[in-house]
Amino acid sequence: MQQVTLARRAYFSAGRRLWHPGWSEERNREAFGKLASPHGHDYVLDVFYGGGIDDDNGMIVNITELKPVIAQAVQQLAGRFLDCEVDYFSTRRPTVENIVNFLWSQLPQHMGTGYLTRLCLQETNRVWVNKTKDAMQVTRSYEFAAAHRLHAPQLSAEQNQELYDKCNNLYGHGHNYGLEVTVRGEPDTETGSIIPFAELDRIVEAEVFEHYDHKHLNEDCPEFTAIIPTSENLARVIFDRLQTRLQEAGYQLSKIGLHETQKNYFEVEA
Numbered sequence: 001m002q003q004v005t006l007a008r009r010a011y012f013s014a015g016r017r018l019w020h021p022g023w024s025e026e027r028n029r030e031a032f033g034k035l036a037s038p039h040g041h042d043y044v045l046d047v048f049y050g051g052g053i054d055d056d057n058g059m060i061v062n063i064t065e066l067k068p069v070i071a072q073a074v075q076q077l078a079g080r081f082l083d084c085e086v087d088y089f090s091t092r093r094p095t096v097e098n099i100v101n102f103l104w105s106q107l108p109q110h111m112g113t114g115y116l117t118r119l120c121l122q123e124t125n126r127v128w129v130n131k132t133k134d135a136m137q138v139t140r141s142y143e144f145a146a147a148h149r150l151h152a153p154q155l156s157a158e159q160n161q162e163l164y165d166k167c168n169n170l171y172g173h174g175h176n177y178g179l180e181v182t183v184r185g186e187p188d189t190e191t192g193s194i195i196p197f198a199e200l201d202r203i204v205e206a207e208v209f210e211h212y213d214h215k216h217l218n219e220d221c222p223e224f225t226a227i228i229p230t231s232e233n234l235a236r237v238i239f240d241r242l243q244t245r246l247q248e249a250g251y252q253l254s255k256i257g258l259h260e261t262q263k264n265y266f267e268v269e270a
């Protein structure tokens with residue numbers, strides 16, 4: 001039977017701090033940065049059930065039955081300070097990864113003809129986690145600005161003009177690139193994170209910002225003398241750089257997404 005997936009969204013707010021009770025203040029500040037101080041987020045949760053359509057009622061899961069089930073899971077967190085008020089987080093850091101694991105454990109694996117296939121929890125517009133039965137992935141988004149000119153040296157000026165149009169402008173043009181970096185893995189038992197954000201930020205700073213932020217890709221970046229700095233090529237080059245560095249540090253890059261404009265998006269997967 002063909003599988004159909006249904007998604008239902010829920011919102012909640014919660015307070016927390018990321019703090020390991022067995023560590024010194026200094027170590028906590030180093031590991032968690034500003035997140036070691038009490039703060040809160042407005043979370044957005046998407047719940048996905050997939051299955052075959054029930055011939056009798058035309059549904060996978062009756063949303064009228066699903067609504068209170070999701071509410072019951074979310075209400076255990078909503079409006080609370082997670083570290084102090086939710087038992088689950090007395091021994092675990094209340095990271096977005098561990099909050100997803102908690103919600104997964106509270107939702108029925110099977111409802112109607114459907115199975116819980118995925119949870120997506122957005123912590124801010126820069127951070128979200130996807131969990132399926134087999135894998136968890138955290139995504140963090142960044143922004144940088146760069147100039148480029150699309151020009152193929154083997155073609156004539158007229159052919160370049162025809163092929164690339166405005167993007168062939170002699171002195172180049174620029175974009176605010178949006179970069180989404182997705183790392184796959186299980187949350188560490190001590191930090192509660194697949195990868196500590198401070199560490200990912202350092203890697204993105206060294207491998208992306210230092211090379212491309214406020215640069216002219218054609219003029220300043222040797223990797224784009226032999227290849228044309230289209231966003232396809234930029235995405236591939238960024239993926240390779242991040243994959244190498246993350247692998248060395250013991251992490252698994254799952255994919256990157258590159259927004260060239262609000263309308264153009266590129267993705268490279270492992």
Ligand SMILES: [Zn+2]
Pocket residue numbers: 148167173174175
């Ligand atoms: Zn462009």
